[in-house]
Amino acid sequence: MKKQTTFLFIFIAVIAIKVSAQCSTDFLFPVKLGTTKYQAINSLNLIDNIIDLRFEDERIICKYRTHNCIIVSDHVVVLNFANNILYNMSIGIFFEPKNLKGCLENYTQILNSLKNEYPVSIDFISYNDTIHEEQIGEGYWFYESEKDTDKIYKASIEYGFEFEWKWNNLLGRNVESKNVASYRLSIEINN
Numbered sequence: 001m002k003k004q005t006t007f008l009f010i011f012i013a014v015i016a017i018k019v020s021a022q023c024s025t026d027f028l029f030p031v032k033l034g035t036t037k038y039q040a041i042n043s044l045n046l047i048d049n050i051i052d053l054r055f056e057d058e059r060i061i062c063k064y065r066t067h068n069c070i071i072v073s074d075h076v077v078v079l080n081f082a083n084n085i086l087y088n089m090s091i092g093i094f095f096e097p098k099n100l101k102g103c104l105e106n107y108t109q110i111l112n113s114l115k116n117e118y119p120v121s122i123d124f125i126s127y128n129d130t131i132h133e134e135q136i137g138e139g140y141w142f143y144e145s146e147k148d149t150d151k152i153y154k155a156s157i158e159y160g161f162e163f164e165w166k167w168n169n170l171l172g173r174n175v176e177s178k179n180v181a182s183y184r185l186s187i188e189i190n191n
Contacts, residue, residue, distance in 0.1 A: 023069040023113035025155065025189050029089045030062070030077060033191040037081050058082065070106055087191045094162075095183040103183040107159040110187060111140065114155055118142035122149065126160050128176075136160045137184070156188045 026032070030047055031040045040060060044053060049065040060079040072093055080088040095103040115121060126137035137160020141153035148154070164181040165174040 023110045024117060025114070027069060028091060028110070028187060029189065030064070031079065031086065031089075033086055033089065033189060035086050037084050037086070040079055040081075040086055069109065072102070072106075088188070090186065090188040093185040095185070097161075097180045097182060100183055103159055103185055106185055107157065110185075111157055114140070114142055114157055114187075118144060118155055120144070120146055120149060124158075126158060128163075136163075139186075152190055154190055156186075158184075158186045160184055 030050075031043045035043070037060070041055075044050060044060070044062055047064065050062050051065060052061075052063040054061045058081045060081075061076060062079075063076050070091075070093060072095065075091055075093040078090045078092070079086055080090075093103075093106065120143040121140045122143075123140050124138065125135050126139070128134040128136045137158050139156060139158030139160075142155040142157075143149050143151075144154055160183070161180045162182050162184055163176040164179045166177045167173075168175045
C-alpha cells in the first residue's frame with residue numbers, strides 16, 4: 001500500500017510539473033527573445049499550427065492554433081524587433097462574452113506559471129480610456145528582482161473586457177455601447 005501511495009504521489013507531481021511547464025514563457029511563445037528576424041522567420045515556418053504569418057518592417061504577426069496551455073481555437077502573437085533583434089513578444093487572446101470562465105482559467109494557469117518564473121510581481125488595474133475611473137481589467141507586472149521595479153517590466157499578464165462600439169448618427173462617430181464584445185487575455189515579455 002505504501003508503494004502505491006508513493007507512486008501515486010510521484011505521478012501527480014510529474015503531471016503538475018508538466019502542466020506548469022506548458023504555460024512557461026518558453027512554451028507560450030514560438031521563438032526566444034534575442035533571436036534575429038531571420039532566425040525567427042525560419043523557426044515560425046517550421047511550426048505546423050500557424051494559420052497566418054504577416055511581416056511588417058520591424059514586426060512579425062502570426063496567428064496560430066492553440067496548444068495545451070491556452071484553451072481557445074487560435075490566438076495572435078506579435079514579435080517586435082529593433083536592429084534586427086527580437087526584444088518584445090506579446091500574445092492577444094480573445095474570448096466570447098459568455099466565456100469569462102475560460103478566460104479566467106487561462107489567466108490563472110499562466111499567472112501561476114509566471115509567478116514561478118519571476119520572483120517579483122506587482123498587481124495593477126486597467127481603466128477605460130474614455131471613462132478613466134471605470135475598471136476594465138487587471139493584471140501583474142513581473143520583474144527579476146526588487147531593484148528592477150523602477151525599470152520596464154520583464155513580463156506582464158492582464159485580463160479584461162472590450163466594449164462593443166456602435167455608430168452614433170447624431171454624433172457622427174462610433175461610441176462605446178457598454179455591452180461586452182469580448183474578454184481579452186494579454187501576455188507580454190520584454191528583453
